[in-house]
Amino acid sequence: MKPFTFICGDDDFLVTREGQAVFAEKTKDLADDFSKETIDGAAQNMGEVESALNQFRSATQTMSMFGDKKVVWLKDVNFFADSVTGRAEGTKKLVTEWQEELARLDPAGVDVLITAHPVDRRRKEFKWFAKNSDYTDLKSGTSDDFLLDLLSAESQRLKVSFTHGASQALIGLVGGNTRLVLEEARKLATYLGSEGGEITDELVIQMVPHFGEGDFFEAVEAFFALDLNWTLDALRRYFFIHKEARPLISNLQGRNRLMIQLRVLMDSGEISLGPRGFGKGPFEAAARKYQQHFGTFDAKSNFNVFTQNLWYLGNKVAPPSAKLKLKQLVDFQIAFTRAFEDLMRKPTDQQSVMRDLAITCLS
Known part of the structure; x- marks a missing residue:
């Protein structure tokens, strides 16, 4: 048996979530709260690293009052990262000393769980932890394939199933x-209830809000629905809460940029x-076919339509594209640029600039 459990990854939500599940399993038979202890391992400098390790050391050396096995969780460790604190020679020395203590732990008396994010997997300190522990490395990513696999595993845990369209x-x-x-x-x-069942795309669309564009979503949707009255109403609601129009312009440009790329691909017959x-x-x-023209994109970008979720493109972005010719979309982009310049010239009259933009484009 390895002397401790080590869970790591680059996504703090996934690592903490897995840590909570493992900690709950390790402590499920412990009635004494003094037999379970959680310590914050996040450190911004070498002094905080030393403080966290001292707290951990004290916790592992203090036994339960009732003779139960003790479970200690050092959570949110961040000094394995490629950071100033993580690279400091003082931190490396502290970690080396800590490794010697961990190797001597008796898991029958104290059960140790360590969760860390993010991590630099190239470091010899990290490799030691991976080799000498009950080790789990939670991979992360934003690709659709990764998220589909993650959703498939979660649906099994929740005892529900997703149709392919619902997942997309x-x-x-x-x-x-990932978190959302x-x-x-x-x-x-939860909506389906304890008996579980199938989650359809219709249910997803009905119950899940659109998070991709935040507070700007209604105004953007209204604009590309080509509905002037709705757009003007949405702008009034937007400026009732917000003062700054530039994020809204940015969202309009980003959506329009994707629509231009889709329109070109549809007009050429590449996609339908x-x-x-x-x-x-x-x-x-x-x-x-067109990868050479875009270069390398590791994350989603509206400058590269091929980095986007296919369901989002087909169901949210493309329908208005089908109603507009390429020239209209280019004219929109030019209008957005001019409106941005107007915002710079008239910073105290941003609502009227956006209202004029909507009337110019949609009337």
Whole structure:
């Protein structure tokens, strides 16, 4: 048996979530609260690293009052990261001394759980932890394939199933955010009840809000629905809460940028919009064909349509594109640029600038 459990990864939500589940399992038979202890391992400098390790050392050396096995969780350790604190020679010395103590732990008397994020897997200190522990490395990512696998595992845990369209819809609506994918899946499962069942794309669309564009979503949706009255009403609601229009302009430009790329691909016959969006095969073929023109994109970007979620493109972005010609979309982009320049010239009259933009484009 390894002397301790080590869970790590780059996504703090996934690591903490797994740590909570393991800690709950390790402590489920312990009635004495003094037999379970949690220590914060987040440190901003070498002094805080030393303080956290001292607290950990004290916790592992203090036994339970009732003779139970003690469980100690050092959570949110961040000094394995490629950071100033993590690279400091003083930190490395403290960690080396800590390793010697961990190697001597008796898991029958004290059960230690360590969770760490982010981590630099190149460091010899990290490699020691991976080799000498009950080790779990939680991979993370934002690709649709990664999120689909994550959602599949979560749906099994929740005893529900997602149709393929529902999975794609959920990932698209939350903007590929890991935490939101899992939290919204749990919300949908709760809605179905203890008996579980199937989650359909219709249910996802009905119950999951669109997180990708935040507070700007209504105004952007209204504009690209080509509905002037709705857009003007949405702008009034937006400026009732917000003072600054530049984030709204940025969202309009970003959506329009994607629509221009889709319009070109549709006009050329590379892809076509069907009742359920775009076909995966033609879209991937187009991505391979034009990859050289986009360069490398490791994250989603509206400068590269092929980094986007296919469901989001087919069900949210593309329908207005089908109603507009390429020239109109280019004219929109020019109008957005001019409106941005007007905002710089008239910073105290931003609502009227946006209202004029909407009237110019949609009337």
